[in-house]
Amino acid sequence: MLVRVAKQDVRLGMYVHAIEGSWMDHPFWRSRFLLSDQAQLDQVFASNVDYLVIDATRGLDPTQFSPDPEQGAKAQDRPPLSARERITELRKATNTIKRSKVAVMGLFEDARLGKAVQTDSMGPIVEEISQSVSRDPAIILNIAKLKTKDEYTYLHSVAVCALMINLARTMGLDEALTQEIGMAGLLHDVGKMAIPETILKKPARLDEDEMETVRNHPQRGHDILSASSGVSETALDVCLHHHEKMDGTGYPKRLPGKSLSLFARMSSVCDVYDAVTSQRPYNTPWSASHALQLMQGWEGHFDPEIVDAFIESLGILPVGTLIRVNDDRLAIVTGESPSDFTLPRARIFYSPDRGHDEPLLDIEVSRNRGGWSVAGIEDPSDWGFPDWKRTSRTIITRKSH
Numbered sequence: 001m002l003v004r005v006a007k008q009d010v011r012l013g014m015y016v017h018a019i020e021g022s023w024m025d026h027p028f029w030r031s032r033f034l035l036s037d038q039a040q041l042d043q044v045f046a047s048n049v050d051y052l053v054i055d056a057t058r059g060l061d062p063t064q065f066s067p068d069p070e071q072g073a074k075a076q077d078r079p080p081l082s083a084r085e086r087i088t089e090l091r092k093a094t095n096t097i098k099r100s101k102v103a104v105m106g107l108f109e110d111a112r113l114g115k116a117v118q119t120d121s122m123g124p125i126v127e128e129i130s131q132s133v134s135r136d137p138a139i140i141l142n143i144a145k146l147k148t149k150d151e152y153t154y155l156h157s158v159a160v161c162a163l164m165i166n167l168a169r170t171m172g173l174d175e176a177l178t179q180e181i182g183m184a185g186l187l188h189d190v191g192k193m194a195i196p197e198t199i200l201k202k203p204a205r206l207d208e209d210e211m212e213t214v215r216n217h218p219q220r221g222h223d224i225l226s227a228s229s230g231v232s233e234t235a236l237d238v239c240l241h242h243h244e245k246m247d248g249t250g251y252p253k254r255l256p257g258k259s260l261s262l263f264a265r266m267s268s269v270c271d272v273y274d275a276v277t278s279q280r281p282y283n284t285p286w287s288a289s290h291a292l293q294l295m296q297g298w299e300g301h302f303d304p305e306i307v308d309a310f311i312e313s314l315g316i317l318p319v320g321t322l323i324r325v326n327d328d329r330l331a332i333v334t335g336e337s338p339s340d341f342t343l344p345r346a347r348i349f350y351s352p353d354r355g356h357d358e359p360l361l362d363i364e365v366s367r368n369r370g371g372w373s374v375a376g377i378e379d380p381s382d383w384g385f386p387d388w389k390r391t392s393r394t395i396i397t398r399k400s401h
């Protein structure tokens, strides 16, 4: 559904289908895109355009939502927690994860037994996860990454809930919608209960029949949630479409990106990120910064604008990012601290004085005063690195002395 919206009523999370007027009146080289960051929105406000056409099926529906941009305060805008507050939050978040896991296990067990699931009782759980995310997303997300193989399915649901809430806030969506998206994340994999445990926990590659059973879980989940009361359209949509891909090669319906809602596209990024960074029966986990680097490169899988918003929401620099450190030397991100994924590891390789003759030095960014810090994220082309992908690979694989 296309809706004509006055410039001043446009909000983050809306999908711009067309911009009225000449291209000279606005700074966007594309006319169709998701408004996912404040800088884009400011450009819309500052342009000479009076009206935009918004596609309500691909983003926020202007007729239903008019989020107050002040409402979705970003985690990045809040001051960081003190050391003492971090310890308190670590304890609280651990308890939240434990309670959430028990609640999800109960709900999934009902689904496994073929009963209608009671989603009402999950509201306070989503609220608790949401509060922890708003205090410090890195803490609860770090804990949610530590799953044993047995608890993977349940804690994956909790993690996707937390990731979706964090992403929704970064995109400036309003709080009521953010909670609804969080609930959708918590329920998205309920159809896994229709898959026999022998397949779910198989420590080897699945055969074609087993794969077919797995590919059916979004539809089975949708059936379970449809038969339950009080489940939102968003949760039904996310459950059915979280494995679809932008190029139409996903499952169960092989829908192309233009048919996927904003929420489905958000869920696919959060779902894959948590899966690849967690210990699973058949795979060792990737580090967060490595996962983001690879996900950025998967052409046709995700909506690239959502991937960018997701990276911003986590505050993690993907491997290969060019940064300037606090003494103005250039470094390349090589990973992250295992205890706090928001602190990158990097390799210094270039200085303004010595250029490429600067000896390689591996560093770890820290919170301590006097330690290494990131002074800026740099554009490789501004520094004359034309083929950054290749250059970065060479620097990362070179031996340091």
Ligand SMILES: [Fe+2]
Residues within 6 Å of the ligand: 188, 189, 217, 242, 243
């Ligand atoms: Fe799934």
